[in-house]
C-alpha cells in the first residue's frame with residue numbers, strides 16, 4: 001500500500017487538482033485508491049461528493065479509535081475503485097487530552113500502522129495550505145511526497161522550505177518519508193518563462209522531476225464545478241492526457 005502525500009505549502013499550487021486526478025487516474029488503471037482530504041477547505045470532498053456529504057460527527061483524529069475509523073468514514077465516489085475520506089475537522093483539538101498527547105503529530109500514522117494492506121493499493125493525501133498539525137500528520141503518515149510546482153512564477157523558495165520540513169519530519173517522526181517526485185504544473189509550453197522554470201527545476205532536482213508536466217487547461221479548472229474528475233468531464237482533454245501519462249510514471253515506480 002503506497003501512501004502518497006501531495007504537498008506544497010503554498011495555496012493555489014495545484015495540490016487538489018493533482019490529488020483528485022491522480023487518485024482517479026490510478027483507479028481508472030484498476031488500482032484501489034483512497035483519497036484522504038486533509039484540507040479544512042474540504043475542496044476535494046466538495047469536488048467529488050458535493051457540499052452536503054461532508055458532514056459527520058466522527059473525528060478522524062480521535063485518539064480512542066483505531067484504523068477502523070478510516071474505513072468507516074470513507075465513501076465511494078462515482079469513479080469505480082476510488083473512495084474518499086471526506087475532510088473531518090479535528091473535534092478534540094483543544095481538549096486537554098489532545099494537547100498532552102505526546103505523539104500528536106503521529107495520530108494518522110498510528111491509524112495506518114494496523115490498516116489491512118489489501119483494502120487499498122494507494123492512499124493519496126491532499127493537504128491544505130500552510131504547515132499545521134494536520135499537514136504534519138499527513139507527512140508523518142506517508143512514505144512518498146509529491147510536490148506540485150506551478151511554473152508561472154519561480155517558486156523554488158517554497159520547494160526548498162518544504163524540503164527542510166521533510167528533513168525534520170524524516171529525522172523526528174518518519175524516516176520512511178521520501179520525495180517521490182516534483183511535478184511541474186500549470187505549464188503553458190508557449191510561454192518562455194514557464195519553460196525556463198521547468199528547466200530550472202530539472203537543473204536543481206534532476207531525476208526527481210517527472211518527465212510529464214501538467215499543462216494549463218481550462219477543463220481542469222472547470223471539472224470541479226460539475227463534481228467530476230477530468231476523466232469523467234473530458235477524457236480527451238489535454239489535462240486528462242497529462243494526468244494519464246503522470247499516473248503511468250507513478251505506477252512505474254511500483255517496481256523500484
Ligand SMILES: Nc1ncnc2c1ncn2[C@@H]1O[C@H](COP(=O)(O)OP(=O)(O)O)[C@@H](O)[C@H]1O
Pocket residue numbers: 010011012013014015016017018043185186187214215216217218219220221222
Ligand atoms: N493545470 C491547470 N490548468 C488550469 N487550471 C488549473 C490547473 N491546475 C490548477 N488549476 C486551477 O488553479 C486553482 C488552484 O488549484 P488547486 O488544485 O485548488 O490548488 P491548491 O489545492 O494547491 O490550493 C484552481 O482553481 C484550479 O482549478
Ligand SMILES: [Mg+2]
Pocket residue numbers: 015016017039043127128
Ligand atoms: Mg487544495
